[in-house]
Amino acid sequence: MPDQIDALDLRILVLAVREPRAGVREFARRLGVARGTVQARLDKLEKQGVLTGWGPVVDPGGLGYASKAYIRLSVAQGVLDAVTEGLSRIPEVIELDSVAGDSDLLCLVVARGPENLEEVIQRILGVPGVTRSRTEPVLRQRIPRRILPLIEALRRDR
Template sequence: MAVDELDTLILRLLIEQPRTSVREYARILGVARGTLQARLDRLERTGVITGTGPALSPAALGHPVLAFVHIEVTQGHLDEVGDALAAVPEIIEAFSITGGGDLLTRVAARDNAHLEDVIQQLIRLPGVVRTRTEVALRERVAHRLLPLVESVGREAAGRAARKP
């Protein structure tokens, strides 16, 4: 989906001021409320905006240990293992990957013993051959999208400026 300069400004506001009303966003941007709402609807419909819920901290929820668990799966069992991962509450995300392993999961645990219990649960899943775990020591770059949004906006502005 093509994101233009106004979309970029809207996305920046959503990231920086998530609790602001649509009316206030429109005022800040100097556009009609209906224009802003139409843009928001399009950004949601096309999958650019995927949610509006709060960002939560696993650490603040009592799960400060973050680990990345690579899972190797028996050929032909990727879908069933992927489905089984959804039943493990400590798995925050899971992706099919290339390279060393078939799945990469992000796991939150209360402590190292709890992490070991989660890994043992994963190893027992039918179709799992082996796992490899990497424990995160410190977050160096927090999850962020604003730099990407701004880059996309600059590219859109550059394309618009080059059009005759």
């Protein structure tokens, strides 16, 4: 953990994750510190790349994209950036990571159902430089993406 993040920063992060709409004034009241202190700490955390946004979290399922799948992609040598650019043009690709192992990229996609998933896979395979894929449909999400337990563990370690 960067030395610049202290116990107050962690307390602010807990509030920001639990209640992002509460606002700086409410954070200051709950923490017993000045509003300017909270704002300065939030600005610092954003500048350090710890806090990366305040936007709403939208569930693709609520938009009709109830199916998810992980697709492992193998890519021809020397075209990783071009493949990334091509995949970024497919709206159903909601996350993409470079990985080590049997594949080069791990792609998280959403689809409206099995037929639409097949269409999405075909568009992915049509990106120049993609040489092979392996699809792993998500049956059910067991633990949603979360950060609060990690922040709380850091607080306990202090």
